[in-house]
Amino acid sequence: MAEPDNILFIRGMFSEFYARNADKIEAPRSFENREFGFTLFKENVMIRHKGFSRIEDLRDFIKKNVPSNVYYSSAYYSLPEAKMDEKGWLGSDLFFDIDADHIPTKCNKKHDSWTCKSCGLKGKGRAPEKCPNCGYESFEEKTWPCEICLEAAKIETTKLIDMLLEDFGFSVDEIKCYFSGHRGYHIGVESDSVLGLDALARKEIVDYITGTGIDAIFHGLSEVRSGSSKIIVGPSLDDPGWRGRAAKGAYDFLLTASADDLRSFGLRKDVIMEILEKREIILESWRKGGPWNVVRGLGIKGWRKIIQWGISLQSANVDTVVTVDIHRLIRLPGTLHGKTGLLKVSFPVSRIEGFDPLKEAIAFKGGEVKVYVEEAPELRFGDEIYGPFVDQVAVLPTQVAIFLLCKGAARVVD
């Protein structure tokens, strides 16, 4: 958390921003049926159960109170201002949250750091289960949006969008994409057909997206009699839905699988050797009939495990809790993220591939601020790279300075 002086400075900048840009705050559809929530800079409490009849009223409220974070409900209520059980739930958009926090990445989160809340020991990467010094199990964590993390989140988002379009049949216009303002993406489905889905049905959709509970035997993998012998049949690459994904996943896995990977499935040594030696033939076999009977000694059980692994490569890693929660509050697009000073921005589905969050989420343009930076990893904003910083004073573009201040990694110097 930022220091008191920093908070005053950040609040001042947020205030200036909203004074000029409040008209860019987006009104979610059925605006008057949404609940709004805010956190303020002063007290660390959430103001909830707010409702507005016009977007202008909300914009005025934000300009006047300058909240550190602004949220709206994915749900629609008849009385958004009433107590939770008296609001009258009318329905809820289908919502997905993809956050690098939940995704294993190649950077291994080395840029993140933690401080033990008991003894003050510091370390890099994700916080351990227990403090190696005192055994305490609670930490202050500092996380950073690095290129690798953001790219990993984008890949998961792309997989999710593909399923929403191809499998669930939603149209491009029904799918709303947002950069969250920190380390991930939000995807909302605004379609009348999903409004009434209960938590159980949403759970089934999440399980579909994450491949939870899937089994290859329901996607074409089986043993069939062929004359006097048995042969294995399986999914093909151009099959629709999870069936095709299962095949693609298995293909991708076999393309690069090492002996160690295969050993972890409990495959026999000779089978592993056979797979590695026949890699070319296996990959070639996908063109007709698939590789199911190419590897001697590899039966349906082994293939089931290989496909299962392939499925894990094809599934999209979304935060399961968010989608299932039909009363969730979500950051409002066009507002600032209190932990980064970056904007939550919306963009069309078609732009996901070329979307650069570290360019398009920049809220503060022009100007410089002199700050003392305690410690921060290398960061990119727009086309420039800043840092890494250790214990130094720097004059930085406003957005970079605000970002470091919001992160609690810097303080303003006169």
Place this chain on the structure above:
Amino acid sequence: MPEAAEEVKKLDFSIESLLQPDYAPIIDRAEKRVVEALVTNPPEVSYDPRRYNENVEILSFPVAVILVSAIASEYVKRRFALAEARRAYNLLRAEGEEKIIEVAKKFGWRIKLSSVNIGLEKFDFSLHFIDYLRNTSLFHEKEWKLVNRPVIKGEVYLSKQDVARLLQEEIRRHIESKVDPKMRSILPEKIIEWAESLKNGYAEKIREETFSVGVFSPSGVESDCLPPCIRELYEAALSGRHLSHIGRFTLTAFLLGIGMDPNMIVDLFRKSADFNERMTRYQIEHIAGQRGSRTRYTPPKCDTLQTHGLCPGMDDLCKKIRHPLTYYLRKKRRRVSGA
């Protein structure tokens, strides 16, 4: 079923007139339908083509619904709805594709004939995934999970048998919604008497649900009976480790479910780094149904825990159950009988 209700309206008879001798075969068949639901296992109302009389079959159904409403028992309601729905399933399976579509559309399903081949399988129907999800939410078999079905452009591809099974579910819910215990107050005395005599006659068949605190020992937790997921959460809480929101909810709802005193649960969370007694107590009382919506929450089912990554892997008993509370109950019972 919606058709049957309309038929009755057309005939325009009053509930009182039901008890006239002319209607005896209808009354008789209506009572049989309810009795069959109670005595068969799995429950199913019979269909005997030799004794079938279309008028009696159609008219006895709404009368049976009135009778079940008058009995005013959750158990009888659910049993009856299931028995009638299972009968419908068996009739539907024998029907042609067109008839199935016709029935499904009566319930507002977005369903089409398809005849699509995917791999070696042929699928006769495609159904909008929302209609599919509405009717599979209580199914637990892996084959019914959406992720294990072909889903293309919003449609789930299904066999005739599958569609009949989903219609059974829709019909079951439809019948349950038709049975209204509030109806009892406006029914003639004679019908209430009829319902009461039936209820008394089959008292031992009517098991009211007893899945309440009373079943569990209020003396405290028998920790060796805890399922692996709860054991993990319990130990995490004991050592003050951070629990996710849903982890905390699951543990609290579980412990309340087995009869643990809320004060003991407050103490359990005491070691947590961000412990706040007032907040913790409030949350526990909320889950216990003593605050807010007054709903008493039960912990999530096994597959929900799997979705949220709280299932640490199943042991042998886990494979036989779908809910962590059932695990505890079975293990405890087994121990008592084994002792």
